[in-house]
Amino acid sequence: MNTDPYAAKYLIRAKIETDGVVERPDVVGAIFGQTEGLLGDELDLRDLQKSGRIGRIEVNIKSERGKSVGEILIPSSLDQVETAILAAALETIDRVGPCRSRVEVIAIEDIRATKRQKVVDRAKELLQMLIKQGKQVSEDLIKTVREAVEIEEVISYGEDHLPAGPNVEKSDAIIVVEGRSDVINLLNYGIKNAIAVNGTNIPQTIIELSKKKIVTAFLDGDHGGDLILKELLQIADIDFVARAPPGYEVEELTYKQIVKALRNKMPVDQYIAMNKIDLGEKKEKEKSLGEIFKELNNKKEAALLKEGKIVEKIPLNELIEKIKEIKEEADTIMTGGIISQKLVDIAYEKGIKKIIGYRIGNVTKKPVEMVLLTKEMVKK
8 A cells, every 4th residue: 555645744855876877676676675674663664665654665866977866755654753763764775786875865844834835825825816806896895885975965056957066055165177077086085065067158157156156177188178268267257277187087087186186276367377378358357455355355365466466366274385485476465364473574575565454463573664454444
């Protein structure tokens, strides 16, 4: 009864060299012959092989230039001590047939450890497959639920029944996009104050909203976006312009791209000047300082003015930081907030000579050439 080497517990691996040409049967014969009686009856190789405790002895040998070199493999189901003794006995073999020989045990491999490693490696593969499958199922489930929620959250707003996020009515600021898919994509990332124009003809609903809210036009980075923006600029009161990257549509942007585009939005006057947009028949209405202040106060903005005309609008909560970075020439700051000492100091460094605010705070160091006014002083 022979034992399959891979069913054994250990594998004795030895190297054999002979000074002459020998073949496999010669080596096997030498192993049995020269170990017979060496280790006593309990470890007799022939008996061990008959009982299945030692498997088939494998010998791989090649002869070249009058010498032979090969490998001996003996699978063992003995315990560690008995296997080690048997392995040591192999090294006593000093002759194969008529040829002198040398046997050296290279290793005693724990076959079970190898099997365990194979089990571990395969288990890792199977676990990764399972995790990937579970992750995909989870992602699909989340996507399905999220899309269902998003579609439910898209409302029909105003007399024109425009697709919009649920927060358009209560938000002080809104984002005007081109279509329903744009609204859904923004909802996907938690932006709920978008409303779509739903075509190239700007609805009256958008025009009315633009009069009472801070409006950011967020449009595709293509020619279609250019046309819609131009119409918006002609008939609606747009405050900021944001664009998708060239060639992209808002509906396909990732969260990172959306955030970047909105963060880089530009005041409408600055955008028009930078892109040299011709607004056709639209004429800018000259406003008194009182009217400008009222508009800024309603929209919680501040503005840089030069000779009574707005050159840039700034959200009120960004005023201090933005003034540090301004490059536009301006002579006046108008703010719906309080004129603070910090605002005075930073404005003076930028060469601004006049500040108009809701009221004057605790300003103890006012430059002589700077004028500070409150809303009461600029009313019509």
